[in-house]
Amino acid sequence: MKASSICFPAAVLLVLIGMVWGIQMAISQDHSAMPAHAHLNLLGWVSLFLFGIFYHLHPAIDRTGLARGQAYTWIVGTVILTIGVGLVHTGHEVGDPIAAVGSLIVLIGMLMFGWIVLKGRISERAADRSLTPAE
Ligand code: HEM
Numbered sequence: 001m002k003a004s005s006i007c008f009p010a011a012v013l014l015v016l017i018g019m020v021w022g023i024q025m026a027i028s029q030d031h032s033a034m035p036a037h038a039h040l041n042l043l044g045w046v047s048l049f050l051f052g053i054f055y056h057l058h059p060a061i062d063r064t065g066l067a068r069g070q071a072y073t074w075i076v077g078t079v080i081l082t083i084g085v086g087l088v089h090t091g092h093e094v095g096d097p098i099a100a101v102g103s104l105i106v107l108i109g110m111l112m113f114g115w116i117v118l119k120g121r122i123s124e125r126a127a128d129r130s131l132t133p134a135e
Contacts, residue, residue: 003067007052010075014044036086043078043106051113061120070112077105 018041025031051071055062081102087095 001068002055002062003064003071004052004055004062006068006071006075007048007055010071011045011048011052014048014075014078015041018045032089032091033086035089036082039085040078040082043074043081048074048078054117058120061116064116066112067116070109070116073105073112074109077102077107077109081106 018037021033021037021040025033025037048071051074055067055071061067079102081099084095084097084099084102088099089095
């Protein structure tokens with residue numbers, strides 16, 4: 001399976017949950033979980049969709065296990081972070097360590113993405129050099 005095929009449907013699923021949550025917050029006029037809603041939408045929709053676009057634009061990377069691993073890491077981290085932040089902001093201290101674990105997982109997910117981008121740039125440069133005729 002391609003990494004982008006993980007990112008796009010998961011991003012849509014997460015934003016649908018985030019939107020329903022936003023509507024629930026608006027109807028109940030209780031915005032206390034707003035930071036969790038914001039994190040779910042920005043990490044789960046915006047960032048994940050952007051990863052998907054990047055992978056889709058780089059087909060060789062899209063098919064790698066590392067890219068799939070990065071997408072799964074990001075999704076798991078986003079869900080855990082959202083639960084933790086939601087619990088903290090609704091007065092449940094137990095959410096604190098959960099948010100901490102989630103934040104470290106998304107940090108790992110972003111470091112993985114940074115490594116993927118860097119590796120991709122290095123291989124692109126090597127390919128460019130091999131295509132340039134020798135002087
Ligand atoms: C049906 C769709 C949505 C509804 C009904 C909704 C509803 C809300 C509500 C009621 C708040 C709390 C506002 C406040 O207390 O000041 C909020 C905050 C927020 N929402 Fe949504 N939301 C929706 C979709 C989204 C999406 C798609 C994103 C991101 C792409 C998003 C990002 C945010 C952010 C960043 C905040 C925090 C804003 C701040 O710091 O004042 N929301 N939303």
